[in-house]
Amino acid sequence: MSTTATNDKPTVLIVGAGLGGLMLGALLEKAGVPYMIFERATTVKLLGSAMSIGPTLLPIFQQLGIYDDIVATSKYMTHIDTYNEDLESLQRSDYRPIEEFTGYGHYIIARPKYYEIMLKQVPPHKVHFGKRVLDISEKDDKVTVHLVNNETVEGDIVVGADGAYSVIRERLYGQLKAKGELPEEDQEDLPFSCYCLVGQTKVLDPEEFPIVKEPISQFRAIIGREKPFSVSP
Incomplete structure (x- = not known):
């Protein structure tokens, strides 16, 4: 053919x-x-965890007519808190000044949900699996x-x-x-020296984990100083 x-x-x-x-x-x-x-x-395998989207992508989603779908499927985020291995606070990255400057906030969206929305933007006969x-x-x-x-x-x-x-x-x-x-620089191996392990929990019970009831997403990262790994739950 x-x-x-x-x-x-x-x-x-x-x-x-x-x-x-x-x-x-x-x-x-x-x-x-x-x-x-x-x-x-x-077949489509809707795998993966969550990802952050913000002012770099949201204007494009607006032009595509899917901004409302993206925001409705996401959870609003204002900052990222970083801790050391003893869970002592190291710093807070505040995204609100960026929102004030651009007019677009930051959101956390489940990768499978994001994929579903994007797949709907392409007519089925144009995607050949x-x-x-x-x-x-x-x-x-x-x-x-x-x-x-x-x-x-x-x-x-x-x-x-x-x-x-x-x-x-x-x-x-x-x-x-x-x-x-x-x-010559394109003949070198990819400069990857780490591994990324991604996992998902089952849907959390809001009564057992009240934090999921909060209107603003809680994004916290643990930086490994004495151990060769970091964690972003």
Whole structure:
């Protein structure tokens, strides 16, 4: 099977249907630019913990028409409290001056809920699950994405939104390196020297944990000084 996308606007091929790929798809949908998203997973796995969103993203959500949905699904946050291993207060990062300056607050949102909202912004027929990318090739200002089962899709721009160890970046870097055009700094290993373990509790009972009743989200971080780890509950 071979598919060639034709349009007077450039066609964007997005590899990866995570939050980055969906955000780009939503923006292209709003702008009327043709695109397709390819995801190697066959189904959506709504995993992950919570994440902070604020003035850098909220204006974009407003333009996409999902600001109210995002805020309604989130919990308002004004600051982050940091403690040492003995639970002694180290500092408080107050976000309220930023809110006063930008007009947008900070919120904590569950990653699965955030993903659900973003997935709804992309028409289902433009997200292709179970489509693993094997390779990419370029010819005459066109780019071809080679998928499993000998499928190919042609477009004008390919975007690798498939994570830190991106297949697209690996293929592009390989092609550039073969031509002697890859900068030395891009040939180095990723500078990761830590691991991040993410877990979720079951839904907390407000009667047992009254803190969840508070209208403002409690974000607290514990910095490991004598031990090689930190905790952000």
